Amino acid sequence: MESEIIAHLFKTEYQKIVAVLYKIFGLENIAIAEDIVSDVFLLASETWGMKGLPPNPTAWLYTVSKNRTKDYLKRNNLFQQKIQPQLIQSSDLHHEMEIDLSEANIKDSQLQMMFAICHPSISIESQICLSLRFLCGFGIEEIATAFLSNKETINKRLLRAKEKLRDHKVKIEFPHPEEMMRRLETVAATLYLLFNEGYYAAVKDAKLRKDVCLEAMRLALLLSENEQTNKPFIDALLSLMCFHASRFDARTDENGAAILYQNQDSGLWNEELIDRGKAFLNKASVGNELSKYHVEAAIAYWHTQQNDTSEKWENILQLYNLLLQLEYSPVAALNRTYALFKVKGKQVAIAEAEKLNLSNLHLYYTLLGELYSGLDNTKALQHFTTALKMIKSSSDRKVIEDKISNL
Numbered sequence: 001m002e003s004e005i006i007a008h009l010f011k012t013e014y015q016k017i018v019a020v021l022y023k024i025f026g027l028e029n030i031a032i033a034e035d036i037v038s039d040v041f042l043l044a045s046e047t048w049g050m051k052g053l054p055p056n057p058t059a060w061l062y063t064v065s066k067n068r069t070k071d072y073l074k075r076n077n078l079f080q081q082k083i084q085p086q087l088i089q090s091s092d093l094h095h096e097m098e099i100d101l102s103e104a105n106i107k108d109s110q111l112q113m114m115f116a117i118c119h120p121s122i123s124i125e126s127q128i129c130l131s132l133r134f135l136c137g138f139g140i141e142e143i144a145t146a147f148l149s150n151k152e153t154i155n156k157r158l159l160r161a162k163e164k165l166r167d168h169k170v171k172i173e174f175p176h177p178e179e180m181m182r183r184l185e186t187v188a189a190t191l192y193l194l195f196n197e198g199y200y201a202a203v204k205d206a207k208l209r210k211d212v213c214l215e216a217m218r219l220a221l222l223l224s225e226n227e228q229t230n231k232p233f234i235d236a237l238l239s240l241m242c243f244h245a246s247r248f249d250a251r252t253d254e255n256g257a258a259i260l261y262q263n264q265d266s267g268l269w270n271e272e273l274i275d276r277g278k279a280f281l282n283k284a285s286v287g288n289e290l291s292k293y294h295v296e297a298a299i300a301y302w303h304t305q306q307n308d309t310s311e312k313w314e315n316i317l318q319l320y321n322l323l324l325q326l327e328y329s330p331v332a333a334l335n336r337t338y339a340l341f342k343v344k345g346k347q348v349a350i351a352e353a354e355k356l357n358l359s360n361l362h363l364y365y366t367l368l369g370e371l372y373s374g375l376d377n378t379k380a381l382q383h384f385t386t387a388l389k390m391i392k393s394s395s396d397r398k399v400i401e402d403k404i405s406n407l
Contacts, residue, residue, distance in 0.1 A: 002048045005057060010041055013058060015137045017065045019109040020101055022134070023172045024069065027116060027165050030134065036072060040065045066099045109172070110135065111222055111229065116172045118187045119165060126161035127190045128197060133158060136215040145203055146212055174228060184229055188237055191216050191223075192293070195241050199248070202393035204256040210248060217241045224280070235284035236293035242277030243300035246270040257398045266306045274304045295323040313342035330358050334367055346371050362390035369403060377407050 014037060021033035040061060054060040117130040132138040132146065144154045175183040198212025220238045223229040250268035252258055281297050299319045302312050320336035333356055341349035350371045358364035365387035372380035381404065388400045 002053060003045070005053065006041065006045050006048065009044075009057060009061060011137075013061055014041065015110070015135070016106045017062065017101065018137075019113055019135075020099065020106055021065075021069060022113055023109045024099070027162065027170060027172065030162070032072070036068050037065060040068055062101045066101060069099050107222055107226065108174075110219075111226055112172045112174055114187055114219060114222075115175055115183055116165065116170050118183070118190045119168065119170050120183075120186055121168045121170070122161045122164050124190060124193060126157055126164075128194050129154060129157050130161055131190060131194055131219070132212070132215070135219060136212075138211075138215075142208060145205060146197060146201060146208060148201075148203060180228065181231075184223070184231065184234070187223070187229075188220075188234060188293070191220050192237060192240075194219075195244070199244055202396070204395070206252060206256065213241070213245055213248065217245065232284045232287050232289065233291035233293050235280045236291055236297050239277045239280035239284060240293055240297040240300050242273045242280060243297060243304055246273035246277065246304060252395065257395045260399065261303065262308075269304065269306075277301065277304070290326070292323060292327045295319055295326060299323070310343065313339055317343050330356070330361060331363065334358065334361070334363055338367060338370075341371060346375055350375075362387045362396075365390070366400065369400075373403070373407065381407050 017040075018033050018037045021036060022030060025033045043064065044057070044061060048054070048057070113135060114131070117134060118127050122130075129143055129147075132143045133140070138146070140151045140154050140158075143149075144151050147154065174180070195213055195216035198209045198216065201209050201212070203209060217238065220234065220241060223234045224238055246269050247264065249270070250259065250264040250266070277297070278301070281294075281301065284294060284297070299316055302316050302319070305312055317336065317339040320332060320339055323332050324336060334353075337349050337353045337356070340352055350368070353364070353368055353371060356364065365383045369380045369383035369387060372383060374380075384400050384404050384407070388397060388404070391397050391400065
C-alpha cells in the first residue's frame with residue numbers, strides 16, 4: 001500500500017519539488033537538487049514502511065524537502081557563495097531560511113526552467129532532451145527509447161547542452177519583457193516538437209509515447225495559465241494537442257501497427273479532449289495575429305469530425321493552402337495533396353503530387369501508391385515498393401505490406 005502511494009507521489013510531486021530546488025541551486029548544480037529530493041523519497045519509503053503513512057503524505061514530503069535543503073545550504077556554506085539571496089526569503093544564516101514550495105512558486109519555477117532549457121544557444125534536439133529529463137522527469141533509458149537511440153548518445157547530448165547553458169550563463173528566470181515574446185515562441189516550438197515526438201514516434205511503447213504527449217500538454221497548459229505567457233498562439237497550440245491526443249488510442253491496433261485515418265474507429269476518439277480542443281481554439285481566436293498553430297488546430301478540428309463530407313475536405317484543403325503560405329513544409333504539402341484528392345479526385349491530386357518530387361520521403365511514395373491504386377496498379381505497386389524500402393518502422397511497413405497484398 002505504502003509503496004503504491006510513494007510511486008504515485010513520486011510521479012506527481014517529484015518534479016514540482018525539484019523545480020523549486022533547480023531554481024535555488026542553479027543549472028550548474030542540478031544534481032544536488034535531484035539528490036536531495038531523491039533522498040527524501042527514499043526516507044519516505046523507509047519511514048512510512050515502518051511507521052505507516054503520515055496524515056498528509058504530500059505535506060510530509062514538502063516539509064522534509066525544505067529541511068534537507070536548508071541543512072545542505074548551511075552545511076556547505078553555499079548560501080552566501082553561490083545562491084542568489086532573493087531566491088530565499090532571508091539573507092541571514094542566523095535566521096530561518098524560507099524555501100517556497102507554494103503552488104504558485106512551483107509553477108513559476110517550472111516555467112522559468114522551461115525558458116532556461118529552451119535557450120536558443122542549444123539545438124532543438126537538445127532542448128527536447130533537456131525538457132524530457134528536467135521538466136518531465138524521464139529517465140535516460142526512457143529518453144533513449146523515445147529517440148530510438150542509446151543511453152550513451154543521450155547522456156552526451158545532455159552533457160553538451162548543459163555545458164552550453166553554463167557557458168552562456170543562463171539563469172532560471174523569466175526573460176526580460178522585451179525579450180519575452182521571442183523566447184516564448186522558441187518554447188512553444190519546442191513543446192510542439194516534443195508532442196510530435198510522442199505522437200508520431202516509431203517506438204512501439206504506446207504508454208511511453210502517450211506520456212510524452214501528456215507532458216507536452218501539461219507544460220503548454222502551464223504557459224496558458226500564466227499571465228505573462230498566456231498568448232493566443234499558446235492556446236492554439238494547446239487546442240492542436242487536444243485534437244490530436246483525442247485520436248491517440250485509435251491510431252494503432254493491439255500489436256502497435258498503425259491504423260490509417262480513414263480506417264480508425266471513431267468510437268475510440270476522446271470526446272472530452274475534443275471539447276477541450278474547441279474551448280482552447282475559441283480562446284485563441286482573439287487579436288489579429290494568426291500563427292501556424294491556429295491553422296493546424298483548425299485542420300485537426302476538422303479531422304475530429306466523423307462525417308466524410310465535401311464541406312469537411314474543402315475546409316481542410318483551404319486551411320492547408322493557408323498553412324503553406326504561413327510556413328512551407330514538405331509534409332504539409334503532401335497532406336494538402338491528399339485533401340485535394342478528396343475534393344477534386346485522384347487525377348488532379350496525382351498531377352499536383354508529382355510536381356512536389358519529394359523523393360527523400362517515404363510518405364511521398366506512399367501517397368502516390370494510394371493515388372494510383374485502382375487507376376494504374378502497376379505504378380501503384382512500384383511506388384509502394386519504393387516506400388517499403390525506405391521505411392524503418394515495422395508498424396509502418398505493415399501498412400504498406402497490406403496495401404501491396406490488396407493490389
